[in-house]
Amino acid sequence: MQKERKVLFAGIFLTVIVLCLLVFPSCKRFPSRDQRKVVLYCSVDQTVAEPIIAEFEKRSGVKVLARFDTEASKTVGLVQRIRAEAASPVADVFWSSEIFHTIRLARQSLLAPYNSAQSKHWPTGFVDADARWYGFSLRVRVIAYNTKRVSSSDAPRSLEGLLEGKWKGRVVMAAPEFGTTGGDVASWFAHYGGEQARKILQLLKNNKIRLVDGNSTAVRMVATGRADVCLTDTDDVYAAQRNGWPVAMNYLDQGGDGALAIPNTAAIIKGGPNPEEAGELMDFLLSERLEEMLARSDSRNFPIRPSLAEHLGLPPVPKLLDVDYEKIAEQLPTAIQTAREILR
Numbered sequence: 001m002q003k004e005r006k007v008l009f010a011g012i013f014l015t016v017i018v019l020c021l022l023v024f025p026s027c028k029r030f031p032s033r034d035q036r037k038v039v040l041y042c043s044v045d046q047t048v049a050e051p052i053i054a055e056f057e058k059r060s061g062v063k064v065l066a067r068f069d070t071e072a073s074k075t076v077g078l079v080q081r082i083r084a085e086a087a088s089p090v091a092d093v094f095w096s097s098e099i100f101h102t103i104r105l106a107r108q109s110l111l112a113p114y115n116s117a118q119s120k121h122w123p124t125g126f127v128d129a130d131a132r133w134y135g136f137s138l139r140v141r142v143i144a145y146n147t148k149r150v151s152s153s154d155a156p157r158s159l160e161g162l163l164e165g166k167w168k169g170r171v172v173m174a175a176p177e178f179g180t181t182g183g184d185v186a187s188w189f190a191h192y193g194g195e196q197a198r199k200i201l202q203l204l205k206n207n208k209i210r211l212v213d214g215n216s217t218a219v220r221m222v223a224t225g226r227a228d229v230c231l232t233d234t235d236d237v238y239a240a241q242r243n244g245w246p247v248a249m250n251y252l253d254q255g256g257d258g259a260l261a262i263p264n265t266a267a268i269i270k271g272g273p274n275p276e277e278a279g280e281l282m283d284f285l286l287s288e289r290l291e292e293m294l295a296r297s298d299s300r301n302f303p304i305r306p307s308l309a310e311h312l313g314l315p316p317v318p319k320l321l322d323v324d325y326e327k328i329a330e331q332l333p334t335a336i337q338t339a340r341e342i343l344r
Contacts, residue, residue: 035061035063036061036062036063036274036276036277037062037063037064037065037274037277038062038063038064038065038092038093038274038277038278038280038281039064039065039066039067039090039091039092039093039272039273039274040053040064040065040066040067040091040092040093040094040095040281041066041067041078041081041082041091041093041094041095041269042066042067042068042069042078042094042095042096043068043069043075043078043095043096043097043098044068044095044096044097044264044299045097045235045298045299046068047298048294048297048298048299049066049068049095050066051293051297052290052293052294052297053066055289055293056281056284059284060277060280060281060284062277062280062281064281067081067091075096075097075098075101075178075179076101076177076178076179078094078096079101079104079105082094082105082110082269083105083108083110086110088271089269089270089271089272089273090272090273091269091272092268092269092272092273092274092275092277092278092281093266093267093268093269093272093278093281093282093285094111094265094266094267094268094269095264095265095266095285096264096265096266096267097139097180097262097264098179098180098183098262098263098264098265099133099135099183099262099263099264099265099325099329100182100183100186100325100328100329100332101329101332102133102265102267103128103133103325103326103329104329104332105267106128106130106132106133106267107329109270110269110270111132111133111267111268111269111270112132112267112268112269112270112271112272113130113131113132114131114132114134114267114268114279114282115131116279116282116283118282118283118286118287119131119134119282119283119286122134122286123304125324125325126263126304132267132268133265133266133267134265134266134267134285134286135263135264135265135304135325136263136264136265136266136285136286136290136291136303136304137263137264137290137291137294137295137301137302137303137304138261138262138263138264138301138302138303138304138317139180139233139234139235139261139262139299139301139302140233140234140251140252140259140260140261140262140302140317140318140320141180141184141231141232141233141251141252141259141260141261141262142231142232142233142234142237142249142250142251142252142259143155143156143157143161143162143229143230143231143249143250143251143252144218144219144222144229144230144231144232144236144237144240144247144248144249145222145228145229145230145247145248145249145250146222146223146225146227146228146229146246146247147246147247147248148225148246149225149228150228150229152248155229155248155250156229156250157250157251157253158252158253158254158255158256159188159200159252159253159254159255160255162204162207162229162231163200163203163204163207165207167207167228167229168206168207168208169207169208170227170228170229171204171207171208171209171210171227171228171229171230171231172209172210172211172212172218172221172222172226172227172229172230173209173210173211173212173218173230173231173232174211174212174213174214174215174217174218174231174232175211175212175213176211176335176336176339176340176343177336177340178214179214179215180215180233180262181215181231182332182335182336182339183260183262183328183329183332184231184252184260184262185197185201185335185336185339186328186329186331186332186334186335186336187254187260187321187323187328187331188200188201188254188335189328189331189334189335189338190323190324190327190328190330190331191254191255191257191321191323192254192255194334197335197338198338198342201338201339201342201343202342204343205342205343209343210227211343211344215232215233215236216236216239218230218231218232218236219232219236219237219239219240219245219247220240222240222247223240223243223245223246223247231252232249233262234249234300235298235299235300235301237249238298238299238300239298242298251318251319253319254321257319257321257322258318258319258320258321258322259318259319259320259321260320260321260323261302261317261320261321261323263304264294264301266282266285266286268282288303288305288308291303291304291305291308292308292312295308295309295312295314296312302314302317
């Protein structure tokens with residue numbers, strides 16, 4: 001009787017194991033309870049970020065639970081989530097593909113100060129005064145154009161050039177509510193002043209500019225001939241050129257003073273559940289290795305470390321707008337609201 005009972009229990013145990021493997025095959029993908037982990041909110045393109053996350057996991061032994069944003073709600077969706085979770089934060093680190101919403105999160109006391117050996121002597125202009133965010137790896141705002149429909153000599157080279165009547169009905173850009181376009185429009189308010197920025201928006205409206213879901217959509221419309229010109233970022237043009245699309249670019253100069261550079265940012269979310277692991281991930285995001293990986297990635301971000309740019313043999317950075325990112329962030333709500341009122 002005792003032998004039969006043992007056989008019965010063994011059979012039940014094996015059945016449970018088999019059922020678990022059949023019904024829950026994905027269980028093995030989750031970290032074990034004793035494995036260290038960190039929760040990352042990331043608005044960088046998933047295909048660009050995933051190899052970087054994998055290298056961090058391999059180096060540190062820390063499992064990264066990453067949540068990404070969609071192209072249509074780029075950055076803003078995660079920012080709204082961080083705000084909604086403020087009373088009980090879910091995420092530990094925010095890695096953003098832009099800087100302006102990160103600054104606003106810091107001002108709302110949702111980010112924690114972070115200092116380490118890695119963050120010492122960070123370049124001026126790319127760090128918060130209270131060490132709540134750090135900027136690195138630049139993209140630049142550009143004018144992309146279809147090379148089959150627009151010659152290089154005729155392609156616009158400045159914001160002012162886009163206002164000429166010959167571009168009427170031929171220009172698209174991403175809706176300014178999301179992604180880097182909002183920060184770009186806000187930079188017009190900071191650089192030209194509110195009155196001139198409104199005039200620029202009205203002239204774009206008069207030129208029948210069309211708004212689309214995101215920068216990649218704008219570039220795709222240019223590549224397929226549904227538009228001739230668009231405002232976008234360098235990484236989206238590089239992606240189009242890798243695909244063999246007929247797209248080239250000029251840097252989006254503002255009044256002869258240069259083009260807007262937009263850095264990635266990294267920040268620790270105040271009250272996140274895994275502070276020790278968050279610090280390890282922050283140090284990796286602020287490392288030279290991270291900038292090298294982004295420079296070599298499909299995004300081709302330009303390092304803020306001059307020695308690294310020289311080592312990688314990168315072309316010189318174009319003339320960049322001398323900006324105060326804090327002032328642009330201040331203008332963001334006004335710029336988005338004004339653009340919505342004028343352009344829609």
